[in-house]
Amino acid sequence: MYKLLSHNDLDVVGCGILAKLAFGQDVKIRYNSISSLNREIRFFLENDSPETFLFITDLSPDEENEKKLNEHYKQYKNIQLIDHHKTALHLNEYQWGTVIVENEEGRIESATSLFYQFLVANELLEPTEAVDEFVELVRQYDTWEWEKNENQQAHYLNSLFFLVSIDEFVETMVERLTSSERFDFDEFETRLLNMEEDKIERYIRRKKREVVQAKVGDFFAGVVYAESYLSELGNELSKEHPHLDFIAILNMGSKKISFRTIHDHVDVSEIAATYGGGGHQKAAGCNLTDKTYKIFVQNTFSLDPMMQDAKRNRFNVKESSFGTMYADREENVYFILQKNDKWRIEKGKKLLDNTFTSFDEAEIYLKRKHEAYLVRDELFVEYLINEVNKEKSK
Ligand SMILES: [Mn+2]
Numbered sequence: 001m002y003k004l005l006s007h008n009d010l011d012v013v014g015c016g017i018l019a020k021l022a023f024g025q026d027v028k029i030r031y032n033s034i035s036s037l038n039r040e041i042r043f044f045l046e047n048d049s050p051e052t053f054l055f056i057t058d059l060s061p062d063e064e065n066e067k068k069l070n071e072h073y074k075q076y077k078n079i080q081l082i083d084h085h086k087t088a089l090h091l092n093e094y095q096w097g098t099v100i101v102e103n104e105e106g107r108i109e110s111a112t113s114l115f116y117q118f119l120v121a122n123e124l125l126e127p128t129e130a131v132d133e134f135v136e137l138v139r140q141y142d143t144w145e146w147e148k149n150e151n152q153q154a155h156y157l158n159s160l161f162f163l164v165s166i167d168e169f170v171e172t173m174v175e176r177l178t179s180s181e182r183f184d185f186d187e188f189e190t191r192l193l194n195m196e197e198d199k200i201e202r203y204i205r206r207k208k209r210e211v212v213q214a215k216v217g218d219f220f221a222g223v224v225y226a227e228s229y230l231s232e233l234g235n236e237l238s239k240e241h242p243h244l245d246f247i248a249i250l251n252m253g254s255k256k257i258s259f260r261t262i263h264d265h266v267d268v269s270e271i272a273a274t275y276g277g278g279g280h281q282k283a284a285g286c287n288l289t290d291k292t293y294k295i296f297v298q299n300t301f302s303l304d305p306m307m308q309d310a311k312r313n314r315f316n317v318k319e320s321s322f323g324t325m326y327a328d329r330e331e332n333v334y335f336i337l338q339k340n341d342k343w344r345i346e347k348g349k350k351l352l353d354n355t356f357t358s359f360d361e362a363e364i365y366l367k368r369k370h371e372a373y374l375v376r377d378e379l380f381v382e383y384l385i386n387e388v389n390k391e392k393s394k
Pocket residue numbers: 011012058084110111142
């Protein structure tokens with residue numbers, strides 16, 4: 001008998017599907033949160049027969065269970081932990097721990113891709129083209145590589161996962177992976193997934209109007225409330241507001257905060273860790289506690305949502321050396337313009353002292369300090385006409 005303990009996202013359920021393919025009826029699978037994982041481990045150590053082989057994927061035990069698992073392993077040799085979280089790297093010191101964030105060729109791993117390699121290497125699962133493809137889709141979604149590769153299939157797979165129950169998803173995938181030579185979606189799923197993509201887009205468009213900008217410690221964060229499509233939302237908001245270090249997504253119902261960033265200079269797993277959470281460099285989370293409630297909810301509640309940059313401008317565009325016009329909530333007007341190789345900011349005709357080496361640097365300053373936004377062409381043209389008229393009437 002095998003037992004697999006894991007939490008529940010596509011990467012984890014991908015492990016569950018591989019376990020089903022490898023062991024069939026001979027495996028019990030439990031999807032856990034971190035706290036229930038430690039309960040499950042205690043239960044396993046106290047009640048399961050030593051014949052049972054335990055897999056833990058994508059999660060790590062607390063310190064107490066780490067020691068107990070090691071004692072158990074010394075006696076029975078029946079434990080394997082597989083993870084790709086940086087925060088679990090210390091478990092590599094145990095014979096039963098395999099934690100790899102990035103392999104030797106620089107490929108970023110997921111729990112599913114690591115578990116697959118383990119099963120194949122130990123001849124517990126026969127690799128096939130269909131399973132290869134499935135595992136790669138899970139890995140690309142989990143690492144967000146799908147976006148760079150424009151691998152829509154990977155995004156579809158995650159959307160399908162959220163459209164049906166875990167059991168139904170596992171059953172459908174196991175059936176498909178055992179019966180088809182290639183991995184693909186059927187016609188009905190494709191139609192459904194197209195509709196789902198549209199729905200996600202509309203949801204994100206709505207959420208973009210609700211983000212507030214907040215200073216959190218040394219960082220600038222975008223704070224938003226949401227309970228669906230967190231990764232998609234975090235990614236879109238990060239791209240929309242590159243002057244923000246990270247996005248904090250608050251789910252009041254589950255009392256959880258998710259952190260996302262697209263930047264390399266920020267490690268959200270470290271930020272989450274300061275609040276008792278964890279995760280990856282670009283995606284992490286923690287619980288909503290009294291402390292985090294105060295920082296992210298109470299302190300930001302009275303703030304107005306950020307204004308969005310105009311999208312379809314032809315004249316007032318970024319990096320124009322003649323000047324790009326911005327405004328803030330108090331209707332102050334700013335121009336970012338180039339003067340002798342340097343980028344400068346003009347606030348209501350007055351040139352500020354600061355100099356910047358790039359347009360982006362100037363814009364980050366302006367957005368962080370004044371929450372200024374790129375104004376629409378209409379306003380820009382109107383402003384210029386007014387200026388010309390003022391000159392004439394002098
Ligand atoms: Mn994972």
